[in-house]
Amino acid sequence: MSxxxxxxxxxxxxxxxxxxxxxxxCARMGLxxxxxxxxxxxxxxxxxNPNIGGSSKGHLVRELDALGGEMGKNIxxxxxxxxxxxxxxxxxxxxxRAQADKAEYTREMRKVLENQEHLTIKQAEVTELLAExxxxxxxxxxxxxxxxxxxxxxxxxxxxxxxxxxxxxxxxCLCGEAITYTGPxxxxxxxxxxxxxxxxxxxMRRFKTGTPARMDKRSxxxxxxxxxxxxxxxxxxxxxxxxxDVQIDQVSCWLTYTNEKTxxxxxxxxxxxxxxxxxxxxxxxxxxxSIEDKVVKFAEKERHQVFLEPEGLHTNEMYVGGMSSSLxxxxxxxxxxxxxxxxxCKMVRNAYAIEYDCINPGQLxxxxxxxxxxxxxxxxxxxxxxxxxxAAAQGMIAGMNAGLFLQGKEQVVLDRSQAYIGVLIxxxxxxxxxxxxxxxxxxxxxxxxxxxDNADLxxxxxxxxxxxxxxxxxxxxxxxxxxxxxxxxxxxxxxxxANQTIQKFLxxxxxxxxxxxxxxxxxxxxxxxxxELIEEIDKERETLSDxxxxxxxxxxxYDGYIKRQLKQVEQYKKMEKKLIPANIDYxxxxxxxxxxxxxxxKFQPINVGQASxxxxxSPADISVLLVYLEHLRxxxxxQ
Numbered sequence: 001m002s003x004x005x006x007x008x009x010x011x012x013x014x015x016x017x018x019x020x021x022x023x024x025x026c027a028r029m030g031l032x033x034x035x036x037x038x039x040x041x042x043x044x045x046x047x048x049n050p051n052i053g054g055s056s057k058g059h060l061v062r063e064l065d066a067l068g069g070e071m072g073k074n075i076x077x078x079x080x081x082x083x084x085x086x087x088x089x090x091x092x093x094x095x096x097r098a099q100a101d102k103a104e105y106t107r108e109m110r111k112v113l114e115n116q117e118h119l120t121i122k123q124a125e126v127t128e129l130l131a132e133x134x135x136x137x138x139x140x141x142x143x144x145x146x147x148x149x150x151x152x153x154x155x156x157x158x159x160x161x162x163x164x165x166x167x168x169x170x171x172x173c174l175c176g177e178a179i180t181y182t183g184p185x186x187x188x189x190x191x192x193x194x195x196x197x198x199x200x201x202x203x204m205r206r207f208k209t210g211t212p213a214r215m216d217k218r219s220x221x222x223x224x225x226x227x228x229x230x231x232x233x234x235x236x237x238x239x240x241x242x243x244x245d246v247q248i249d250q251v252s253c254w255l256t257y258t259n260e261k262t263x264x265x266x267x268x269x270x271x272x273x274x275x276x277x278x279x280x281x282x283x284x285x286x287x288x289x290s291i292e293d294k295v296v297k298f299a300e301k302e303r304h305q306v307f308l309e310p311e312g313l314h315t316n317e318m319y320v321g322g323m324s325s326s327l328x329x330x331x332x333x334x335x336x337x338x339x340x341x342x343x344x345c346k347m348v349r350n351a352y353a354i355e356y357d358c359i360n361p362g363q364l365x366x367x368x369x370x371x372x373x374x375x376x377x378x379x380x381x382x383x384x385x386x387x388x389x390x391a392a393a394q395g396m397i398a399g400m401n402a403g404l405f406l407q408g409k410e411q412v413v414l415d416r417s418q419a420y421i422g423v424l425i426x427x428x429x430x431x432x433x434x435x436x437x438x439x440x441x442x443x444x445x446x447x448x449x450x451x452x453d454n455a456d457l458x459x460x461x462x463x464x465x466x467x468x469x470x471x472x473x474x475x476x477x478x479x480x481x482x483x484x485x486x487x488x489x490x491x492x493x494x495x496x497x498a499n500q501t502i503q504k505f506l507x508x509x510x511x512x513x514x515x516x517x518x519x520x521x522x523x524x525x526x527x528x529x530x531x532e533l534i535e536e537i538d539k540e541r542e543t544l545s546d547x548x549x550x551x552x553x554x555x556x557x558y559d560g561y562i563k564r565q566l567k568q569v570e571q572y573k574k575m576e577k578k579l580i581p582a583n584i585d586y587x588x589x590x591x592x593x594x595x596x597x598x599x600x601x602k603f604q605p606i607n608v609g610q611a612s613x614x615x616x617x618s619p620a621d622i623s624v625l626l627v628y629l630e631h632l633r634x635x636x637x638x639q
Contacts (some may be wrong), residue, residue, distance in 0.1 A: 008032045010402055011148045011158040013193070015043045018380030018391040019164035020109055021069050022399030026162075027119035028068070029403035029467050034120045034156060035113065036148070038168060038188045043121070044074070045390065046102045046213040047167075047184030050311050050319050054238065056441040058095035059420040062452040064393050065238045066459040067400070068468025070112055071392045072237035078104040080313060081230040081250040091554050092447045096237055099230075099253065101312035124150040127192035128350035129316040131200060134374055136500060143200060145375035151192070160402040163378040164395055165210065169194050169357035174274040175350050177330025184211070194357045201372060203360045206281030207436050209386060210290050210324035210353040217344040220308065224341040225254040228307070239456045240473065245547070252339070258291070258323070262338040266295045271330045274353065279327070282355040282583035284618060285386045285436040289596035290353070291335070292325045294320055306339055317348050326353035358384050361428040362603050367411040368398040370426065371604055377402045383428055386436035393421045394493040400466050412462060415576055415609075417446050417569040419459060430603060430613045445572075448558060448565050453550055457481055482494055483544060484551045484598045491521040491556065496537060505537050524556045531556075575609035578629065582606075589628045596621035 012023040015037035037043060052075040053061055064070030070240075079098035086093045113121055122306045128149040134141055147157040167523050171189040183189045194204060230250035236243055270276045271294050275284070284290070289297065294304050307321035323339075325332055329350050336342050346611040361383045363370055368383070370376045380397035401411040414422035423444045428437055444450055450458070462467035462475040487614030496502050498514040506513050511528050521540055523529050535541065555562065582604075584598045596617045605611040608629070612622045 005155070005157065006034075007157045008034050008120075009406055010034075010081045010160045010162065011126075011156050012162045012164060012399070013148065013600075014164035014166055014168070014380070014382070015113070015121070016164060016166040016380060016391060017044060017071065017388045018382075018395030018398070019162070020044050020113060021064065021071065021392045022162040022164055022377075022379055022402070023052065023113065023119055024070055024116060025068070025399030025468060026403050027116050028250055029407070030118060030401075031403055031406060034122050036122050036124050036150070036181065038123070038125055039192060040110070040121060040123045041185055042185075044106050044475065045103060046100065046187065046355055048209070049321060051099050052079075052101045052388060053095060053097040053099060055093070055095045056420060056439045056444075057387060058085070058097060058237075059441075059450065059452045059455070060389040060393045060439060061237050062096070063354070063419050063421050064396050064453040065460055065464040066070050066455040066601075067396055067407040068466070069392065069396045069430065070109065071389070072239075074101055074105060074109050074112070074154075075242065076195055076236045076246055077108050077239050078239040079246070079252060080310065082234045082334070083231050083247070084235055090557070091451050091453060092443050095441075095452060097308055098237065099251070100490060105285070105316065105487070110413030113513060118500065118571065124154065125190055125192070127151050127293060128196040129193070129200060130155070131373060131376075141372055141374040143373045145373055153245050155607065160375045160377065162384055162395075162398050162402050163376070164380045164391070164398075165193065165382045166391070167354050167356040167381055169382070171356045173354050174280060174326045174351045175352045176272055176274065176326070176331065178328070197359075201368070203363060204357050205360055205384065206282040206355060207358050207381075207384065208280055208284045208355045209436060211328055211351060212320040212322070212324045213307070213336060213347045213348040213351040214311065214317045214319060215336075215342065216348050217310070217318050219344050219346040221255055221341045222284070222308075228253040228255055231530065244353075249308050251313070253310070255341055256308065256341050257519055258306060258339055259303055259473075262335055263295045264291050265331065265332065265335045265338060265626050266327070269327060270296070271326050272331060274326050280353060280355060283435045284337070284353075285438060288324070288386065288438065292327060292350055293445070307441055308341070323351070325351040327351070347575050352493040356381070358382050360384070362430075364429050365412045366425055366429055366606065366610070367401040368394060369401060369405065369411070375405065381436070384433050384437055385424070386438050387426060390424055390437070392437050393424060396419060397425065400468065412466065415570055417449065419455075420444055420450055426610065426613065430610055432615050440459050446565050448538070448561055451554070453554065457516050457551070460522060480551075483548050484555065487541075487544065487548070487552055488521065488555060490540070491524065491552070492519050494520045494538070494540065496520065496523070502537060507632060509533060524553065525559075528630070572609065575612060576607050578608040578626070580605055580607055580611065580629065581632070591624045592621055
């Protein structure tokens, strides 16, 4: 029998949030791309929470959109409630979060993929990676990817492969003593690819995550819960979405709480939980614990928040946020029915935990290419992260870099001062992560610079140079930057005196009067004033768009803090520019401690900045390394 054999540029394995972004990036760069999925119906599936964004995750979506990604556009088309979080705090931590209509989100993303030029969707399980030996000058990459093989024996020859397998590799779902060997939502698991990866020398891990039950809306008493509304004025996720298009009627979410009775049932049945009975092998996410974990680890807490969120406009399923569990079905029902409003609830889907294989991401470059396998990239939960947004952001970088790799161009590395995406990837590839990684604002040292509102100003150019942003979109950002700078300069140079009109205006706004002349910028710096509020005493201003005005306000009000952080970035950049040769022999670096030597060999950092962030490498080790690198440079110059 003749075998099926096709030639493409890129194979993307998995069509979750990472796979969609990776495949779209490659195809939009003009590369013939095929995306594999165990089920076409699972494209961009939301197996857990029905929302996009949230604290720090909203930043990732905005950055992804600025680079040319699809997630922001897709949620703008399919959201049913939207809310800007942390508005009582500074702009650095403002973060957008939107409830999605799950079915519509999947349907819309599938439509985008199906109509994308150079992209083919294939329902098939990839069981084997094809590779050949490779001799490289740096001695790191020992193999080169040549394609993939499916369960039916079809071979797809490819110059690059992006692995986005999510939670499907050797997946099993646990609900008490009941174990099903499937992926999320009962979809087929991928049971063979792990063995192929191990044969290629890839170090694997076992992680777990979980999801709460889904309830029949008709069985819930919402009168015992607090109604949660969306924002009156909706802010879109995508920079290319017209704000007028997202001002829609929104659905409500609901807040309730667990109580001591809930906790008693959980404590009394811990021996039946696969987590505490030792049945689960994988490590779970610390920042998204199951309800049994919360009750055990926070024993002093009398109650925990529970959010009831609609799964869509055309279903009665409600997501029970905050109560993921792997307890048996009978315990789950008893536990849920102690929560106010859920006394008579009916479960449509049980809560469950899911275990799956993933990799140690220390095997990756910051480009998300494997160090030892040329042309093999990976993204998402396969890399040991958690969350749709983290996955999509990695998918974009992996896909973009696979494209640049094939085009023979320099690959993109976003550093910690450029983007939350840079922080996410840097943390994954330089730190020992023994649990699913979740993005948080506290992880970003330069978060005042990395706000969600300026993601386009920071990253549009990179997306444009990679061929993922149009000339029109890039020109708009350049013009926006120019308008902001010009208007701030005008405000700094426009003075107002302590005359009666100005004093009267200031008093009307609850602001202290002037003793001497002040610039309009100085007035905007006052907490009670803003660019919009001083309009009546600023007669020379031109009409500007809301997004430009937002940047003017923030840049003026936080000017001192921004300048201080920019100075910190300067110091950081100096370390990032000190490159480490790929073929460095750390055994040759005298005075380097044994632990540091072992860690540096393992992670193979590309620069001194990255080396300094590896756990177990001390500032003293970095000083030794700097001296050694200077010695190497001096010898090279003298040759």
